[in-house]
Amino acid sequence: MSIIASKRIEFPEVNKERRDFLKSIEEKWQKFWEQNRVFEADPDPSRQKFFVTFPYPYINAYPHLGTGYTVLRVDILARFKRMQGYNVLFPQGWHATGGPIVAAALRVREGDPKQINILRSLGIPEEEIPKFRDPEYWVYFFKKEFRRDFQRLGLSIDWRREFFTTRLNPPYNKFIQWQYTVLREKGLIAKGKHPVVWCPKEQKVVGDHDRPDEYAGIGPTEVVVIKFRGEDGYVYPCLTYRPETVYGAVNIWVNPDAEYLIAEVDGEKWIVGEYGARELADQDHKVNVVGRIKGAQLVGHFAVNPVTGWRVPVLPAFFVDADFGTGVVMSVPAHAPYDYVGLEDLKRDPYLLEKYNLDPSIIDAVQPVKLIEVEDYKGLPAQEAVQTFNAKTQRDIEALEKATKDVYSKEFYKGVLKPEIYGAKWGGRKVYEVKEEIINYLSEKGVAFRHYTLSSPVYCRCGAKTHVKLVKDQWFLRYSDKEWKQKAHECIDQMRFVPEEIRQEFHRLVDWYEDWACTHERELGTPLPWDERWVLESLSDSTIYMAYYTIAKYLQHPETYGIDWDRLGNSFFDYVFLGKGDPEKVSAETGVSRELLEKIRQEFLYWYPVDMRVSGKDLLGNHLVFFIMHHVAVFPRDKWPRGIGINGWVLA
Structure with a gap:
């Protein structure tokens, strides 16, 4: 159900003439903003920048009220900072990684009446429902619907930087594979036997995003x-x-x-x-x-x-x-x-x-x-x-x-x-x-x-009761590593938190986390670059994507900049994000001109780090901790995140 409108909600009687007048004002200014590219932000060394982000939502349905509540807080902050004279970047992407979309598509293929009725309740036309047998169709359908609703809300987003996750988006796919290559080179990924939450019905690891929200965080x-x-x-x-x-x-x-x-x-x-x-x-x-x-x-x-x-x-x-x-x-x-x-x-x-x-x-x-x-x-x-x-x-x-x-x-x-x-x-x-x-x-x-x-029952989204299984040949992020934890604590100490009380909770969670199973099988996502039997799970591919926003306007529009996705490799991301390598060699290897390569790197250097990340409290116990952990592992200290804002939930 869209946060903008729903056929299932009966609104009280309103003055339709007044409503239409107000809508016409909305549409006028939204059209003006789009035509004049008002919210497109580019580096300007003469102005202080402010980079604000909102967690990309999972696109297996329409936006819900909680999405609207949190993203509006981000938009208000972005607009306020513009009024203060800052050069503000507010980008947006979409998350499609993980099992829920695949599981829902499977249930449609099996003719599951409950899943089909869910689609009907969302207002999906009857003739459209068979298309949802394909997981990829879910991605493209709801990606479009999310953007439409965000635009109708009038959010001040730089849409040039829009992207979505999984192998369906080759440049992002390569970015994530680069990230995990870096982590492996640093010894922060290990292979072995490890306890995981396991679904006996779907025969897969059940991460936080593979289960209803009330079971999140139980391991x-x-x-x-x-x-x-x-x-x-x-x-x-x-x-x-x-x-x-x-x-x-x-x-x-x-x-x-x-x-x-x-x-x-x-x-x-x-x-x-x-x-x-x-x-x-x-x-x-x-x-x-x-x-x-x-x-x-x-x-x-x-x-x-x-x-x-x-x-x-x-x-x-x-x-x-x-x-x-x-x-x-x-x-x-x-x-x-x-x-x-x-x-x-x-x-x-x-x-x-x-x-x-x-x-x-x-x-x-x-x-x-x-x-x-x-x-x-x-x-x-x-x-x-x-x-x-x-x-x-x-x-x-x-x-x-x-x-x-x-x-x-x-x-x-x-x-x-x-x-x-x-x-x-x-x-x-x-x-x-x-x-x-x-x-x-x-x-x-x-x-x-x-x-x-x-410690308490956990159910998979498919409805099966899970249990703990020791998975062999699984890949894990070594969150138990003491030096890694120490860096995360140092980052937390220097960050701004809203509200301030959550600082100690972040410290506690960093200490609490042990090794984390970062790969699944049979899901949408990014294959592990050195072992493509495994796909990175949904919390593990969404930790430093804010860096990708800074260069997405180039990579997501290859025809405009003459970029060949097939030629992009680790050397490209090493140079852009870490300054490693010979730019002449990187240019020759990737086909990206030296001038454009430098421009892309300078774009990253100007916008990074993230000044404020705003999220609902449901992501405090997982994503936001991983956000900190991965930044301190991959980037130098001056690129570590500066702030996190947390809000509660909208309950209906």
Whole structure:
């Protein structure tokens, strides 16, 4: 649905004569601006420049209200700076990289009624819909519609610099391949095995742009799976974020209403949820499903705590999600609010004991064991947190989440392990100091292993529930590199942020990011120059394109400047953006005259760096961080970005 007008919206009655008069004024000045090329900006050494940009929108539908809100803020800033006498450049491009367009085109080809109805709801004529079977048609159709709406909004854009992404635009394609060649030469791209968010239906990596907005920013998290061996011959694999608390695990939880798999995993017979089995299989474990069993059938069984040797019962808990992690949870009621409340529910509800044929003496024997001292809690941390946040039963999810966050945070940073539990090696030390040591100990003992999972469910745009997979031969950006992070922090320190409070969030995010899978298969985009089986994903090809704006008026109009796209290569971009190479040789190699080559380079030098990048807050956690990271990796310090402005969302 266009931000300008929609057949589906009924506007209140207006004075049509007055409306038409106002529209005629709009059209008059928009025509004047276009005919007189008012907003075309060229270098002028006598004037101070101001370069402002807006993230190029993804063109798989019409512009939405959020697009209009943010881009109007950019336009207001651009016009204000012109009034102050600045030479202002406000360019615009379009983003077509990634899976959503390909996935939508596939659904049209398959005759998916939901996707076809979406196109109808957008006002696409019936005879036009079959054309949307082709992903390329989506690109060209909505690119045209976006530009039309932006022009009708009267945005003060220099349209000579318009471009769109993917291999469909050869000069931009070559620009991106140059960027990744530079990053590889600097050792900032690596190949190997890495955990990624994976769609089992479409068999692809799911980046932030391949999922609905509410799932953005959720990635693989390292956890630990601890194996409790059951007296019934099964292994109960308990996934935990807090392996150091296994010393206080006094029972195991399963969801009595859920169905579990009996699976041979690495030669052992395990009880595991279907989701967990899929995730284990995709993380180098041999998994063979041999049967199924209800959680209720496991209640009352016993297993052995692999560290303490305690005999612990398997008990029912409704807060356990069999489709999260392994679906099996170790219970540490002294330090986990959910576990404490789950145990209390059983103690005070004789109906549950009768339903699952549990002897009350079994429940009475399960007693919390305090492992960690923290000044904020005098007694059992879980018990006190539950009381503080008023969590009465395991159904009080919101209160339990708050209590859990409170306990885990305080214990991790301030908690001290009790010497009588952990001995001289770890006793008396902080949790955060010894956690890795304990994980290594459990792994060497053969009772635990590291695993990757998602902290909350993530769904692909195709509707499938994703999981974490270890992808082999994948290419990654080494965002974990300490020197790279340090440069990013230095850039953040010298930038202007609006509002100022987001500066610290950028620092936090730079530290938080680890290596990032930058390539996908079967998507629109730019092929990796040295391994064309892979295509750069949508967040990874949209980091320094602001530099491309400065020279796009030349490259996007080759017929005007006599540029042969086929002859453009890395040497051209090396010289234009980095001043590297012999201009005579570059001219001979590319066919671009020495005079034009110098003119293109001077254009970049005049406009760069970006003075202000304005975006909605949804891009703070990914694109804007990558924007900083890639600039400090590719460009010298004087070309690092100067400012970022963030706004909220328009909610309808």
